[in-house]
Amino acid sequence: MTVEEVTEKLQEEIVGRQKQIELLANLFGEKHEMSLPSLFIYGHTGSGKSFVTSKILEELQSNVVTVNCVECYCQKVLYEQLLQKVSTLTVAHGVHMDHTKCDNMNDFVKHLTASVKEQKIEDETLYIILDKAEKLRDMEAHILPAFLRLQEFTELNICVIFLTEIIWEKFRSNTGMCEPYTVSFPDYTKEEIFDILCLDCPPEYSKEFYASYVSLFLSVFFYVCRDLNEIRHLATLNFPKFEEPIKKGEATVNDTRKLWKNIEPHLKRALQTVYLREVSSSQWEKIQQENIAGQEVLVPSLHSRCYLELPFYSKYLLIASYLASYNPAKSDRRFFSKRCDKIKGSIKKKNERKSNHLLGPKIFTMDRLLAIFYSIVEGRVASSANLFMQISSLVTLHLLTQVSSDDPLELPKYKCLVSLDTIKSISRTVNFEILRYLYDFL
Incomplete structure (x- = not known):
């Protein structure tokens, strides 16, 4: 040729x-x-x-x-x-x-x-x-x-x-x-992805019917997923739920409204599995079958969507930075001293005007961060350059931010940027009950 x-x-x-x-x-x-x-x-x-x-x-x-x-x-x-x-x-x-x-x-x-x-x-x-x-x-x-x-x-x-x-x-x-x-x-446009997905039309259905499904599917998934392989896989995986009323005899191919009502809640749950980060295809199909049978099943690991994959000591450093940002400095001795178990119950908040979480994160020094870190980390940890590198990595990942100072001789100051849900999920991975150490939750 x-x-x-x-x-x-x-x-x-x-x-x-x-x-x-x-x-x-x-x-x-x-x-x-x-x-x-x-x-x-x-x-x-x-x-x-x-x-x-x-x-x-x-x-x-x-x-x-x-x-x-x-x-x-x-x-x-x-x-x-x-x-x-x-x-x-x-x-x-x-x-x-x-x-x-x-x-x-x-x-x-x-x-x-x-x-x-x-x-x-x-x-x-x-x-x-x-x-x-x-x-x-x-x-x-x-x-x-x-x-x-x-x-x-x-x-x-x-x-x-x-x-x-x-x-x-x-x-x-x-x-x-x-x-x-x-x-x-370049990446495919929405129209091009639509044309590609229509190529997967099952032989028992008309192209017009499958095109209507693809149009509904893209209205939900296109803005959260642009990867052609993933979106094509998800379209094929969720089509059986769309055709379910037709196979049961409850609707025809022209009952677009009824078909959409049947698949809408299913697609919302399927959004949680985009890129298959949390469940595999076989797990999702099993969950789908159990939901059809009338058993409400939650997608596994949804409680840890804020989970971050970090090194062991980086997790404790991030937890320590969160505590330093949202706890008053005056409460550190009560929370992290050796007698903390005896005196935690005696902490009383008098004349508190606002929650520290509503006021946002506060600035803390490197010394205070390391002092809290050594108090909460499991085992004895030697001070080394590796710890300081991990702090720099947290800054690079925008989990911490370094606050500039006019005096170059002063110790660096930081502020924690993660949310409460994120730090709670990270704390669960190291079995640390962070709410027990937060001043606002006493």
């Missing part, structure tokens, strides 16, 4: 990627034409980068080698996987080939050149696709620039395609490198 025929065919089959298909097909060209040295394709997960690229190259019947960089934990594995796949391009399936050992880029270039010439494909373009290319940044600094100039090093018609989720500016190093041709895959 010619480039024009491939472009026309794929533009009809693939939704929302007409411009990218036309651009890539013209860049690839015919098998015997000279190609670009490198091509950088970026876009979010589920934007069609890998699918569109592989589909075009498949239709053009090009020589393609694909490697996922996540699987290549070192450069040796990356080189050997590429050489193994190149050596089997023109070999019949099932035929065993000798494993080529390769430790550095110099040997890789030599073995790659020899392998391409041995298979007599040096007159055709060889496409090397490096998926999850951002992992190359974790390898030695020379690897990425070398792949960008692989066509120059081998003196062959080789195009290296980088597929990644981040922009090219994040790849640049201080040493300078050849600039690849970049192609962007």
Whole structure:
């Protein structure tokens, strides 16, 4: 097939990627034409980068080698996987080939050149696709620039395609490198997602009926989820509840209002499982069946939606900062002294005008934070630079904020930014009853 025929065919089959298909097909060209040295394709997960690229190259019947960089934990594995796949391009399936050992880029270039010439494909373009290319940044600094100039090093018609989720500016190093041709895959619009979801229409229903379901579904989920894979999965997972009244004989395909009333509360509960962070598909289906049977079942782990995954001591540091922000300094001795169990009952709030939580977080010093931390943490903890690094990390995550001071010699001052629900959920993970130590809850 010619480039024009491939472009026309794929533009009809693939939704929302007409411009990218036309651009890539013209860049690839015919098998015997000279190609670009490198091509950088970026876009979010589920934007069609890998699918569109592989589909075009498949239709053009090009020589393609694909490697996922996540699987290549070192450069040796990356080189050997590429050489193994190149050596089997023109070999019949099932035929065993000798494993080529390769430790550095110099040997890789030599073995790659020899392998391409041995298979007599040096007159055709060889496409090397490096998926999850951002992992190359974790390898030695020379690897990425070398792949960008692989066509120059081998003196062959080789195009290296980088597929990644981040922009090219994040790849640049201080040493300078050849600039690849970049192609962007933007997120799908609501109309494009609608057209893609309509492709999953079950054969027993009309396209108009399934389109009405997709329209209702997107009105609920589009503003909280833009990932095509997740939203497509959730649409398929929740459709049985939409068709339930039809199967029971309680409604017809034209009773849109009745179908919507049946599925509305179900979709609200399903919003809690977006991205499947809290329940798996099988768990959600089980919950759905139990709800149909009349048993009201709560989605597990909903009480911990404010839960943050933090290191052990960071959790205690955040708890200590919350206590320092919302407790008066005069109450620290009563709460955190060795005799705290005896005197907690004697704390009385006289003439209190307002709750500390209504007034908002107060500023506290580093000394007070560490004093509370050492009082509440389990076991003995040695003071080290690691604790100060964790405090800096909490500031970076915007869980704490550092208050500037005019005097550079003063100790740093902080303010806690998390809510009461968040700190309660974090406290539960370390079995710390924070309400017992809050002045407002005595």
